[in-house]
Amino acid sequence: GRPMKVAVHLHPYGEGRKLLLTRDITGVEQAEVMRRDFVANVSHEIRTPLTVLTGFVETLQSLPLSADEQSRYLALMAQQAHRMQTLVSDLLTLSRLEGSPLPGGAEWTPLALLAAQCEQEGRALSDVLGKAQQLHFGTAPPFEIAGSVSELLSALTNLVSNAVRYTPAGGAINVEWTVLPDNRIEFCVRDTGPGIAPQHLPRLTERFYRVDRSRSRETGGTGLGLAIVKHVVQRHGAELHIDSVVGTGSAFTIVFPAVRLRPATVESRTAAL
Numbered sequence: 001g002r003p004m005k006v007a008v009h010l011h012p013y014g015e016g017r018k019l020l021l022t023r024d025i026t027g028v029e030q031a032e033v034m035r036r037d038f039v040a041n042v043s044h045e046i047r048t049p050l051t052v053l054t055g056f057v058e059t060l061q062s063l064p065l066s067a068d069e070q071s072r073y074l075a076l077m078a079q080q081a082h083r084m085q086t087l088v089s090d091l092l093t094l095s096r097l098e099g100s101p102l103p104g105g106a107e108w109t110p111l112a113l114l115a116a117q118c119e120q121e122g123r124a125l126s127d128v129l130g131k132a133q134q135l136h137f138g139t140a141p142p143f144e145i146a147g148s149v150s151e152l153l154s155a156l157t158n159l160v161s162n163a164v165r166y167t168p169a170g171g172a173i174n175v176e177w178t179v180l181p182d183n184r185i186e187f188c189v190r191d192t193g194p195g196i197a198p199q200h201l202p203r204l205t206e207r208f209y210r211v212d213r214s215r216s217r218e219t220g221g222t223g224l225g226l227a228i229v230k231h232v233v234q235r236h237g238a239e240l241h242i243d244s245v246v247g248t249g250s251a252f253t254i255v256f257p258a259v260r261l262r263p264a265t266v267e268s269r270t271a272a273l
């Protein structure tokens with residue numbers, strides 16, 4: 001590993017005595033570097049759509065344009081504005097997740113409810129992108145989960161929307177739920193997309209880390225999706241596993257711990273239908 005850097009402080013300690021305090025500042029420095037990178041990334045991510053937006057404004061102001069052209073430019077501007085909205089909303093989500101612990105007190109939600117929402121969003125996104133993919137959504141087991149519904153939903157839908165976005169038209173996406181022998185429950189999203197080379201896997205959940213910057217942009221990515229997933233997973237005592245083979249596809253799996261699961265009551269089972 002890298003050598004530990006040590007800051008030495010001499011503190012007056014009682015009458016004429018000195019206490020030598022040593023402290024590893026490597027972590028502090030690392031945190032500072034990460035903070036600076038983060039600010040640079042955010043600025044860059046905001047500046048890009050902003051530059052495009054100002055460019056279009058200038059065009060609209062300076063050129064005589066037909067009504068058709070005008071509405072085309074306005075649509076492109078709306079797209080850039082929407083991009084910035086998504087970015088800001090992901091940033092806020094992330095800072096909430098990093099800044100406060102999961103509220104205590106159990107809120108139980110049927111997995112079927114999360115699954116239904118997930119399926120609806122996945123199918124809608126695939127349609128909007130005109131991908132004609134084969135989407136398969138397996139049935140959620142009759143269990144309830146304790147946690148934040150909005151956080152859990154954002155984690156699950158992030159994995160599904162990544163699969164839809166990165167898998168080309170005509171590809172397949174399979175979403176499966178499995179109850180494991182030790183009563184944990186697995187949620188797995190498998191796609192036939194481009195796959196991810198092994199060297200990227202360790203860094204994939206870092207904020208703004210992307211394998212292919214331009215492809216991520218094209219597909220409307222903020223680069224924050226998997227960072228959000230990672231935090232939600234950690235906060236719920238779950239695990240995230242990523243298996244991927246370049247040219248074949250990827251599988252993203254969340255394993256929920258048994259302590260957060262209980263069999264669904266009859267009422268909640270019917271409510272989810």
Ligand code: ADP
Nearest residue numbers: 162163166210211212216221222223224225226
């Ligand atoms: P983004 O908004 O860029 O999709 P994410 O944090 O969700 O950000 O994902 C980080 C990166 O991981 C993506 O830019 C992409 O390179 C890669 N990635 C995520 N999901 C998939 C997938 N299903 N198939 C291939 N690559 C993926």
